Amino acid sequence: MAEKLRRKKKKSLQEREDRMGYLFVLPWIIGVLLFVLIPLGQSFYYMWFNIRITPLETKFIPVGTGNFTQIWLENPEFPQQLVTYIWQTIVEVPIIVVFALLIAMMLNGKIKAKGFFRLIFFLPVIIVSGPVMNMLVSEGASNIPAMNTQVVINAMDTFLPYSVARSIGDLFGNMIMILWYSGVQILIFLSALQKVDPSLYEAAKMDGGSGWECFWKITLPTIKNFILLNAVYTVIFMSGNEQNSLIVMIKNAMFSGTKEKGYGYASAMAWMYAIVVTLIVLLFFLLLGSKKDVYDRIAAKRRRALKKEERNLEKVRRRNARNVRRLEKARKSSRYKTYDGHGDY
Amino acid sequence: METIKARLTREKIHRFIFGTREKQGFGKQLIVYGLLICIGFVYLYPMLYMISTSFMSRDDLLDTSVKWLPNHLYVQNYIDAARSMNFVPSFLKGILIAALPTLCNVLICMMVGYGFARYDFKGKKIMMGILLFSYILPSQVTMIPTYVLYNNLGILGTILTFVLPALFGNGLNAPIFILIFYQFFRQIPKVLTEAAAIDGAGHFKTFFRIAVPSAIPAIVTVVLFSFVWYWNESYLTELYVQGLSTKSIWTNLVVQLKNFDSSFETRASVGDTATSLNESVRMAATTISILPLLIMYLILQKQFVESIDRAGITGE
Numbered sequence: 001m002a003e004k005l006r007r008k009k010k011k012s013l014q015e016r017e018d019r020m021g022y023l024f025v026l027p028w029i030i031g032v033l034l035f036v037l038i039p040l041g042q043s044f045y046y047m048w049f050n051i052r053i054t055p056l057e058t059k060f061i062p063v064g065t066g067n068f069t070q071i072w073l074e075n076p077e078f079p080q081q082l083v084t085y086i087w088q089t090i091v092e093v094p095i096i097v098v099f100a101l102l103i104a105m106m107l108n109g110k111i112k113a114k115g116f117f118r119l120i121f122f123l124p125v126i127i128v129s130g131p132v133m134n135m136l137v138s139e140g141a142s143n144i145p146a147m148n149t150q151v152v153i154n155a156m157d158t159f160l161p162y163s164v165a166r167s168i169g170d171l172f173g174n175m176i177m178i179l180w181y182s183g184v185q186i187l188i189f190l191s192a193l194q195k196v197d198p199s200l201y202e203a204a205k206m207d208g209g210s211g212w213e214c215f216w217k218i219t220l221p222t223i224k225n226f227i228l229l230n231a232v233y234t235v236i237f238m239s240g241n242e243q244n245s246l247i248v249m250i251k252n253a254m255f256s257g258t259k260e261k262g263y264g265y266a267s268a269m270a271w272m273y274a275i276v277v278t279l280i281v282l283l284f285f286l287l288l289g290s291k292k293d294v295y296d297r298i299a300a301k302r303r304r305a306l307k308k309e310e311r312n313l314e315k316v317r318r319r320n321a322r323n324v325r326r327l328e329k330a331r332k333s334s335r336y337k338t339y340d341g342h343g344d345y
Numbered sequence: 346m347e348t349i350k351a352r353l354t355r356e357k358i359h360r361f362i363f364g365t366r367e368k369q370g371f372g373k374q375l376i377v378y379g380l381l382i383c384i385g386f387v388y389l390y391p392m393l394y395m396i397s398t399s400f401m402s403r404d405d406l407l408d409t410s411v412k413w414l415p416n417h418l419y420v421q422n423y424i425d426a427a428r429s430m431n432f433v434p435s436f437l438k439g440i441l442i443a444a445l446p447t448l449c450n451v452l453i454c455m456m457v458g459y460g461f462a463r464y465d466f467k468g469k470k471i472m473m474g475i476l477l478f479s480y481i482l483p484s485q486v487t488m489i490p491t492y493v494l495y496n497n498l499g500i501l502g503t504i505l506t507f508v509l510p511a512l513f514g515n516g517l518n519a520p521i522f523i524l525i526f527y528q529f530f531r532q533i534p535k536v537l538t539e540a541a542a543i544d545g546a547g548h549f550k551t552f553f554r555i556a557v558p559s560a561i562p563a564i565v566t567v568v569l570f571s572f573v574w575y576w577n578e579s580y581l582t583e584l585y586v587q588g589l590s591t592k593s594i595w596t597n598l599v600v601q602l603k604n605f606d607s608s609f610e611t612r613a614s615v616g617d618t619a620t621s622l623n624e625s626v627r628m629a630a631t632t633i634s635i636l637p638l639l640i641m642y643l644i645l646q647k648q649f650v651e652s653i654d655r656a657g658i659t660g661e
Contacts, residue, residue: 017464020548024460025472027453028523031513036479039490046489103384106377118650120385123392125649126642127635129577131603135631136391139398139624176387187650232481239483242580242603250485251584254492263489270485277483 046267050260067268070260078269081246082276089280092178093234097227100182104189105219125183130242133177137243181237185230192226193219228288232281239277246273399423399628406625422629429609430601430630436637439597442504442586443575449511450519450571451564457514458526459556463538480520484581495585502588504595507575517574517581522567529563530556565648576638579603598634605630 022029047067052059071078103121107114200218209217238244250273254266393413398406402419461469495501500509510516514523533556541551557564579599586595601608605627642649 018466019464021460021464021466021469023548024456024464024552025466027512028457028476028514029472031510031515032475032479034494034513035491035510035515036482036487037475039487039494040482042490042493043486103381106381109377111374111377111381115650117381117385119646120388122646122650123388123642126573126638127392127577129599130579131599132577132631132635135602135605135627136395139395139628176391179384179387180391236481236483240580247483247485247580250488251580254489263493267486267489270483270488274483274486278481281481 043267043270046264047271049264051263052259053262063264067265068272070265071269071272078246078249081249082272085244085246086276086280089235089238090283092181092238093231093284096178096182096234097185097230099179100185100230101189101223101227103182104186104193105215107186107190108193121186122183124180125187128180128183128241133180133241133243137174137177177243181234184237185234188226188230188233189223192223196222224288228284231284231288235277235281235284239273395628395631398625399632401625403623403625406623419625422625423633426605426609426626426630426633429612430598430605430633431596432598432633435596435598435601438595439576439599439637442507442582442595442597443572445504446507446511446516446575447568447571449508450516450522451567453512453514453516454519454522454567455526455557455560455564456552458523459530459552461523461527462530463535463556476520476523479515480518488581488584492584501585502593502595504586506585506588507582517571517578522571525563525567526560529560533559569645569649573638598637602630602634 048062048064050061050063050066052061107117107121111117196219200222201214204214204218240247242248250266250269253261253269254263256262256265397413397415399422400418400420401415402417402421405415405419408416461473492501495506500506507516511519537555537559538551541555546554576597577599579597579602582597583600583603587593587600609626609630
């Protein structure tokens with residue numbers, strides 16, 4: 001009894017302590033309500049209306065799915081750009097991540113002038129911003145003059161849909177910009193690589209493993225989570241960068257003076273865009289998400305078996321106790337007579 | 346005798362190129378350095394192109410024999426571009442626009458990260474989920490109602506539109522920073538805070554006296570990245586801080602660069618500039634808008650490069 005009381009008191013003390021956590025997190029809770037969740041609901045509400053702003057009042061004219069039909073049927077640019085965006089992201093993100101990993105591995109090796117190379121490869125982190133990139137692209141600083149992308153596009157157009165071919169063609173044309181997107185990713189990979197236990201490599205080398213095997217069997221499994229992290233980061237970065245023409249389109253629609261556009265129209269666009277971005281992130285999660293390796297699977301199986309055994313044991317114990325109780329009861333009501341060592345058997 | 350000698354040299358060559366287990370071979374090193382230098386050049390190419398073009402006069406631009414080095418340094422481009430961008434006010438305001446929200450971001454994200462890492466309250470998992478969700482969600486979805494909200498509050502076109510969300514832990518990329526602090530504070534041993542509690546420190550005193558001083562590496566990381574990201578943000582700056590109205594006084598260099606063409610044209614039509622709009626001027630403007638961060642990077646490069654290491658983002 002005393003122990004039980006003490007445990008309860010201890011728990012409540014811990015709980016009281018933990019309640020202080022709310023105080024620390026409070027600003028964020030307010031912020032997320034104010035700037036994320038409520039606006040999210042509001043824009044969901046907006047997208048079913050045509051919103052007209054006059055100096056006197058803001059008119060909400062319900063249009064049902066009118067905004068969507070408007071976007072999909074009468075504004076050919078948005079769906080087109082959306083498809084291009086999807087292909088571009090799906091093609092470019094793996095390239096960026098692989099490049100970042102490659103560069104990080106080279107920087108992590110034993111090389112001279114490491115500091116100098118790091119200086120160069122992190123430079124884009126500082127510079128990359130929408131207007132700067134747009135400026136550089138428009139002046140032709142972003143493509144290598146020797147590459148003729150039109151040939152590539154034409155060659156691939158024969159057996160791939162045009163949008164796919166074009167996004168791959170853009171890829172070659174914009175190689176430098178793609179490389180420039182991989183600054184933060186290199187940083188993350190580099191620090192992940194430095195955390196890999198060097199004794200693992202030593203052990204592998206003792207057993208005669210080559211560098212190639214070490215990469216696939218040690219490096220890659222260790223940094224698997226960071227590949228996912230980098231992929232997600234890249235998707236988000238590309239979705240919010242001003243080089244992305246979709247978000248510019250949404251902003252323009254927001255302030256467009258025409259009758260059918262406006263806040264409602266832009267909200268509908270933004271929602272579709274958000275769903276697409278979320279789906280792409282989800283796709284990478286599914287592709288790169290942590291599949292448990294063999295050891296984990298076996299361990300989990302064993303744990304499950306142990307638990308089952310325990311449950312069975314518990315069941316048997318309970319049944320025994322129940323039987324004992326029942327027997328006791330029956331004996332008390334003297335339905336059965338047991339031999340107690342006195343008198344006749 | 347002959348064959349043994351031949352084999353010996355072949356082995357030697359093999360070792361020389363591919364290396365042994367202890368020492369990297371020459372061939373491998375050659376490939377690594379070659380790749381690094383090539384990719385490094387590709388990285389630098391736009392910058393070099395930008396800088397070399399920005400110094401070209403009109404004659405150099407038209408002269409096909411001038412490829413990389415201009416005949417003489419033509420600084421007029423820079424003067425024109427800087428004048429058209431209102432360099433000094435834009436620069437100072439840009440610093441304010443980046444620095445004030447960064448300050449709020451660091452303080453609040455540190456607090457929130459500490460709260461998540463140290464305490465184990467109900468609903469924490471859901472909150473972390475929402476945190477991640479708010480990072481994945483593109484800001485375009487919430488942008489329109491937020492714009493309306495700021496408009497109703499009457500703070501559209503002021504710096505408050507950036508400071509206010511940052512004060513409530515929802516500034517630019519705040520989820521990343523919260524997670525950085527979360528990771529960091531999880532690594533400090535609980536004994537430390539418990540000892541402080543036994544010595545009679547309250548929760549906030551523990552936070553300010555123990556947690557904050559130990560989090561200096563993480564703070565450096567967050568300050569650097571937050572500053573850079575705010576500095577480079579043009580989309581939201583134009584929408585909120587400038588409020589898309591020409592009357593607002595708030596602007597930064599990146600937004601000026603975005604609207605460079607039109608503003609330069611209007612200036613040129615008044616006859617305020619010595620040159621007409623051409624590549625060189627635009628590249629000069631780009632260089633100007635990059636320059637402050639570039640200088641900062643060169644000074645603080647060590648902090649940048651090592652920041653993520655020391656902040657222990659990757660200490661899962």
